[in-house]
Amino acid sequence: MNDPEGADGDGQDDEAVRDLLQRSLRKRLYSPNLLAGIQHRIRQRSRGKFFANGWSVRQGGIGHVWIGLATLLLVAIAYCVLGPIDLR
Amino acid sequence: MPFADDAEARLVERLVQRDERAFNTLVRAHEARVFGLLLRMIGSRAEAEDLAQEVFVQVFKAIGTFRGESKLSTWIYRIAVNLSKNRGKYLRVRHAGQEDDFAAMDERVNLGHAKQQAAVGSVARPDDMAAGKQLERIVQHAILQLEPTFRECLVLRDIEDLSYEEIEAITGLPEGTVKSRIHRARGQLRELVERELGERIA
Numbered sequence: 001m002n003d004p005e006g007a008d009g010d011g012q013d014d015e016a017v018r019d020l021l022q023r024s025l026r027k028r029l030y031s032p033n034l035l036a037g038i039q040h041r042i043r044q045r046s047r048g049k050f051f052a053n054g055w056s057v058r059q060g061g062i063g064h065v066w067i068g069l070a071t072l073l074l075v076a077i078a079y080c081v082l083g084p085i086d087l088r
Numbered sequence: 089m090p091f092a093d094d095a096e097a098r099l100v101e102r103l104v105q106r107d108e109r110a111f112n113t114l115v116r117a118h119e120a121r122v123f124g125l126l127l128r129m130i131g132s133r134a135e136a137e138d139l140a141q142e143v144f145v146q147v148f149k150a151i152g153t154f155r156g157e158s159k160l161s162t163w164i165y166r167i168a169v170n171l172s173k174n175r176g177k178y179l180r181v182r183h184a185g186q187e188d189d190f191a192a193m194d195e196r197v198n199l200g201h202a203k204q205q206a207a208v209g210s211v212a213r214p215d216d217m218a219a220g221k222q223l224e225r226i227v228q229h230a231i232l233q234l235e236p237t238f239r240e241c242l243v244l245r246d247i248e249d250l251s252y253e254e255i256e257a258i259t260g261l262p263e264g265t266v267k268s269r270i271h272r273a274r275g276q277l278r279e280l281v282e283r284e285l286g287e288r289i290a
Contacts, residue, residue, distance in 0.1 A: 011271075018246045020289055033119075034141050035115050
């Protein structure tokens, strides 16, 4: 289609329609949380190779170092509670 | 890169390095507006949600080609508009004759209330809220009846409140064509809404 250029888009009628649109539609829409779905698609299509960290599915949560330290701490506590086993 | 905003330049740098937290930040910052734009363009929540996810996947795939010649949000909108055009064509062929989500909304509300809303405005009481919904349905349904090329310019200007320069960057159209399409779209929309309401929009 060939559009006639230079039409003035700010006449009185145009303002009335713009006002109607803003009143009826420019409210905050309920937006779904898209992040999980996007992450899933990216990982699926890249076979987990897209992000720099390779395979992580976390969203800024606990790091692997902390998980390792917590595991070591649990083992140490268990050792202290149960006590060294006397094999003699 | 000719970025206008340092923070945006840093974010893009992190995105190019495929930093997952940067991707999450980007999605959270733009998901609501991208979803809203697509919902107004397509009229179906399920389709808009699916397409919004696809928009961000495309953004992440193509981020290396972003040169900072426009705002990042403008570039994302451009991808959203292009994908919505393609999806719109597909849906028109596949679902011809089916109702959009807005047309399927409750229609038991008195049309007289919607007329008052069209003339006056503010929504407060339950009656008024129902009338506001009815008016939204009428206007949204009218938007979906517009020619797609007119609809995109109208939605970007009057609902998303973007500048003419931003709309030019998103659609790739010259200023005169953008203004002309918005003007025509408003004229078509006015006719459709007035036909539905049975009176002139004041």
